[in-house]
Amino acid sequence: MKTLSDVKPGETVTLVKYHDTGDVDLRRHLLGMGFVRGAQIRVKQVASLGDPIEMTIKGYDVCLRKEEAKNIEVE
Amino acid sequence: MTELIVGLAGNPNVGKTTVFNQLTGMRQHVGNWPGKTVERAEGHFSHGDYDYDVVDLPGNYALSAHSMEEIVSRDFIVDDDSDVIVNVVDAANLERNLYLTVQMMELGANLVMALNMNDFAKKKDHIIDIKLMSELLGFPVIEINAKTKDGFEELLTTVEKASKNPIDSSEKLSYGNEIKGHLASIQELIEQDSSLLDVPSIWTAIKLLEKDSIVIEKVQQSSKSSQIMVEVDKVASHFYDVYQEGAEEVIANARYSFIDGLMAEAVKRPAVEKETTTDKIDRIVTNRFLAIPIFIVIMYLLFQLTFTIATPFVDLIDAGFAALGEYLAEAVGNEMLGSFLQDGLIGGVGGVLVFLPQIILMFLFLSILEDSGYLARAAFTLDKIMHSLVGLHGKAFIPMILGFGCGVPAVMATRTMENESDRLLSMMLIPFMSCTARLPIYSIFIAAFFTANQGLILLSIYLLGIVVALIVAGILKRTMFKGLSAPFVMELPTYKVPSVKGVLLHTWEKTKGFLRKAGTIILGAAIVIWILSYLPMGVEYGSQECVLGMIGTAIAPIFAPLGFGTWQAGIAILTGLVAKEVVVSTFATLGGLEEDDEEGVTQLVHDTFTPLSAYSFMAFCLLYVPCFASLGAIKQESNSWKWPLTMVCITLVTAYIVSLLIYNVGLLAGFG
Incomplete structure (x- = not known):
């Protein structure tokens, strides 16, 4: 099972679902920012120090920490 | 009209x-x-x-x-x-x-x-x-x-x-027949209570399914609340059966499906998105290897431009007000009124205006960095450091760096952080960054005792501030700011050329705010200090005999365990509240010397301190209550007295403990 934190820069993935372990408030916030089922996410790059990750979703760029990306399942 | x-x-x-x-x-x-x-x-x-x-x-x-x-x-x-x-x-x-x-x-x-x-x-x-x-x-x-x-x-x-x-x-708005039908069954119940109809019933129904705490609370007041909530639970579990997702996700999906439909009809987009200018810039600016060097260069420029360009103007304002004060004092003739005008009022107004050049420049450069889109990239690059060290957002880095220049613009720079608790925690840490006003204190003490390795001693003071800030952050994060860590979901906006009008308006607004709110606090504090330094009638201004001198002498024994229990040190610590550089001139006044007699002050310090108590005193000056100006800025930015007062407590306790440790460990180690 692959999560968003495993995706390599340059790869494009599709959001499958959120894990139940994640923070509910954060999930709500992410839903508002376009992280819904079926959304295409392209990972652009990882920051110099290994975290956070920069990605493109719904045509704009956003960054997430790995600990939060870990709760998002992708394929 | x-x-x-x-x-x-x-x-x-x-x-x-x-x-x-x-x-x-x-x-x-x-x-x-x-x-x-x-x-x-x-x-x-x-x-x-x-x-x-x-x-x-x-x-x-x-x-x-x-x-x-x-x-x-x-x-x-x-x-x-x-x-x-x-x-x-x-x-x-x-x-x-x-x-x-x-x-x-x-x-x-x-x-x-x-x-x-x-x-x-x-x-x-x-x-x-x-x-x-x-x-x-x-x-x-x-x-x-x-x-x-x-x-x-x-x-x-x-x-x-x-x-x-x-x-x-x-x-x-249409969310498809399936969802529409279920929303309608909830809406029907909501519509039976007219007190809930100040907003569209569809909105209330959606918010209930999203478990929105405020709307739930409101509906609980309704006579229909139990029926409504039963229906909401029924619909939510039905959604789960059909979509294998929570109701919030189902609704977010429904909104995006509506948007997708609209986009498909009204917008033509290329199958593969073109690479934008932002993508090209980002390949360099947020590049794994280049991002940190680029950040360091930009911060160096920000710091240099803010404080070096400001310095001549600061000096000019300082000298201008000093001259004006002297002129007025002489022109008035009356001794008391003259002193009030010169030392209290003009001194106080000067103390406010002296920050203007730095604040204007800092906001100018910071708005350019923010509006251009760079600030978000800097936060992206530095988030890892700030997050693992102090549990803060990457954007907290910039106020900390500005804090080495002056705490007032640094406190105001915390505005770039959206999360309130992050903003407050950053404000609490800024005073531990050694600002330029503290430098004159260090130079006098280093000249008196540590001429052999001055660079090393000075560096150790700056590092001490950073280390203490990290420890205090760790403690605050586990106590006052417990569990308030915001997740890091930040948009990286496209790069833009900032608009001149926007940058200027922003700078003007902030400057005006500082003058109006922080300014009144600084001016008020300056006048109180003047009264305490002037009374009782007839004593020399700011000497051991005035009220301030008496208080300083009375509190001096508290500092004995730290190695500097003298009345001179006690008074200097009090006057340092106005601005840290005043500590040096207080020693001059108390020793009966001219204010700018550096050699005399150095000699005086050499006679009343030991190397160890001198270091302990420097550490105390680094860490104790920042000046009134930064307290005023914190009051203005946090919109409450709670935070400047908290800051006073935190810094006093921290300074006392650290100096106590330095002095006593030093004694044990044999540096007396």
Whole structure:
């Protein structure tokens, strides 16, 4: 099972679902920012120090920490 | 004249504030929403027969109960008697922008859309059929350019028309038959209680399914509450059976499906997105290897430009006020009035104005960094350091660095952080960064005792401040700011050339705010210190015999365990509250020396301290209560007395403990 934190820069993935372990408030916030089922996410790059990750979703760029990306399942 | 109340709503980084500035110019007022720390910007202008009252709502992605900003925005749309809501939208980023639009449609807001950044959309080869989009949404969509004011005339006439014939924008919203049917069953129950009908029932039904705490609380007051909640649970579990997802996800999906449908009809996009200028810049600016060197260069420039350009102006203001004070004191003749004018009033006003050059420059450069989009990249690059060391957001780095220059602009720079608790925690740490005003203290003590390794001693003081800040952050994060860590979801906006007008207005607003609020506190404190230094009648100003001197002498024994229990040190610590550089001139006054007699002061320090107590005193000056000016800035930024007072307690306790440790460990180790 692959999560968003495993995706390599340059790869494009599709959001499958959120894990139940994640923070509910954060999930709500992410839903508002376009992280819904079926959304295409392209990972652009990882920051110099290994975290956070920069990605493109719904045509704009956003960054997430790995600990939060870990709760998002992708394929 | 007809009065029109208009709210500007939209996502962050869509040019909403540019529209606001273009419309209202200098006729705007920045304050806070009643009882909240969220900034409220309101402005006036007239157009034809209309007097506009425009409110710039906070930039949001959604209208949930998730943050203060979102609650403020939706309360404005729901409660305030606004005539029209203008939704400013980034045409190049339509999909995500429409998510907020859709939520305002759920509220039935009287909407007009201002489609901005059309040139960016064209560059991406996105072709928007505006007429069709307006038809599908059910309200007017106007193409504008916030920078050039193109389309503003049409926007305003449309707003005026819309105010005369308000529409219910929820009419065209459709979430598919399945969801619609279930929402209807909840709506039917809601509609039986007229006290719930101040907002559209569809909105209440959706918010209940989203487990929105504020709406749930409101519905619980209703006589129908148990029936409604049973139905909501039934629908939620039905959704789970059908979609294998929670109701919140189902609703978010439904909103995006509506948006997808609209996009498919009204917008033509290339199959593969073109690489934008932002992508190209980002390949260098956020590159794994280049990002940190680039950040260091930009911070160096920011620091140098802010403080070096400011220095001559600061000196000029300082000298100007000193001369004015002397002139007035002589001209007045009366000794007491003269002293009040020179040392109290002029000294106090000078003490406020002396910060102006730095504040103006810092805000100028910081707004350029923020508006251009770089600040978000810096936060992206540094988040790992700030997060693992102090549990803070990457953006906290910049105020910390500015703190080495001056605490006042640094405290004001925390404004760039959206999360309130992050902002407050950063403010609490800034005083531990050794500001330039403390440098004269170190130079005197180093000259008196540590000439052999001055560089090393000075460096150790700066490092001590950083280490103490890390420890204090760790403690605060586990106590006062427990569990308030915000997740890091940050948009990286497209790079833009900042607008001159926006940058200047922002700088002007901040400077005005500092003068009005922090300034009154600094001036007040200066006058109190003057009274304490002048009374009782007849004693020498600021000597051991004045009230301040008596207090200093009385508290001196408290510092004996730290190695400097002398009355001179006690008084110097008190006067240092006004500004840290005053510590040195206090030693001069108390020793009967001229203020700028450095050699004399060095000799005096050499005679009254030991190397160990000197180091302990330097550490205490580094860590104890920052000057009144930074306390004033914190009061202004946090909008409450709680935080400056907390800061006083934290810094006093920290300074005492650290100096106590230094002195006693030093004694044990044999450095006496």
